[in-house]
Amino acid sequence: MTTLPLPLGTERLRLRLFTPDDLDDLYAYQRLPEVARHLFRPPLTRDQCAQSLDRRAAAPAWTEDGEALVLAVCPKDEDRVVGETVLKLESARARQVEIGWIFHPAHGGRGYATEAARATAGLAFGALGAHRLFARLDVLNTASARVCERLGLRREAHLVENDLDGERWASEYVYATLAREWAAREGGSGPDPLTNGLDLPSVP
Numbered sequence: 001m002t003t004l005p006l007p008l009g010t011e012r013l014r015l016r017l018f019t020p021d022d023l024d025d026l027y028a029y030q031r032l033p034e035v036a037r038h039l040f041r042p043p044l045t046r047d048q049c050a051q052s053l054d055r056r057a058a059a060p061a062w063t064e065d066g067e068a069l070v071l072a073v074c075p076k077d078e079d080r081v082v083g084e085t086v087l088k089l090e091s092a093r094a095r096q097v098e099i100g101w102i103f104h105p106a107h108g109g110r111g112y113a114t115e116a117a118r119a120t121a122g123l124a125f126g127a128l129g130a131h132r133l134f135a136r137l138d139v140l141n142t143a144s145a146r147v148c149e150r151l152g153l154r155r156e157a158h159l160v161e162n163d164l165d166g167e168r169w170a171s172e173y174v175y176a177t178l179a180r181e182w183a184a185r186e187g188g189s190g191p192d193p194l195t196n197g198l199d200l201p202s203v204p
């Protein structure tokens with residue numbers, strides 16, 4: 001993998017790899033039922049958080065389908081973790097990357113998730129060479145849908161009862177954007193290597 005430009009800095013936040021010292025902060029939000037509510041799984045135990053930290057400590061090679069890069073999000077001048085963003089390489093061949101975010105509710109409603117997700121999307125389209133970035137979310141997860149919309153992702157699909165959340169059939173939205181659309185809106189990520197910057201349709 002190209003050397004990642006980590007940590008990422010934004011106006012108010014710093015995004016870095018997790019370390020074993022982050023266990024208390026990670027467990028503080030992953031243990032909450034309201035955080036897990038739309039993730040189609042139970043809250044995590046402390047042991048599960050500790051195991052996940054082992055996997056999160058290093059950046060993946062970014063060559064195999066299913067590899068994930070999870071970033072700890074900290075307020076700029078503190079080392080405490082208030083949430084996380086994740087990029088998952090859905091298809092290495094087609095450069096399809098899934099993005100996700102989870103934040104402690106105590107730090108919600110300040111735009112942190114949107115700010116961190118924007119920086120993470122920039123990393124996906126920049127150093128990680130994504131062609132298309134997408135998010136999948138429970139249709140009931142209105143806060144997450146608003147994050148997608150603030151980022152300019154397009155709602156591309158409404159999957160109906162495609163998953164089971166305990167006893168409830170769950171439906172999902174898929175939101176997405178392409179590298180050239182992101183570059184036109186946000187700038188900086190450069191041309192899609194496959195098209196070499198040529199023949200770019202105008203973004204609606």
Ligand SMILES: CC(C)(COP(=O)(O)OP(=O)(O)OC[C@H]1O[C@@H](n2cnc3c(N)ncnc32)[C@H](O)[C@@H]1OP(=O)(O)O)[C@@H](O)C(=O)NCCC(=O)NCCS
Nearest residue numbers: 035038101102103108109110111112113114137143144146
């Ligand atoms: C999804 C999740 C990250 C969204 O959190 P959030 O706090 O709504 O999102 P942000 O941090 O971007 O904050 C945005 C809100 O802060 C407000 N805000 C306040 N001050 C702000 C500022 N200075 N700058 C930007 N926004 C600000 C915005 O108006 C917005 O409010 P609105 O959505 O009511 O319009 C959070 O609900 C969560 O972690 N949920 C559990 C895990 C989960 O479901 N993850 C997604 C799986 S797909």
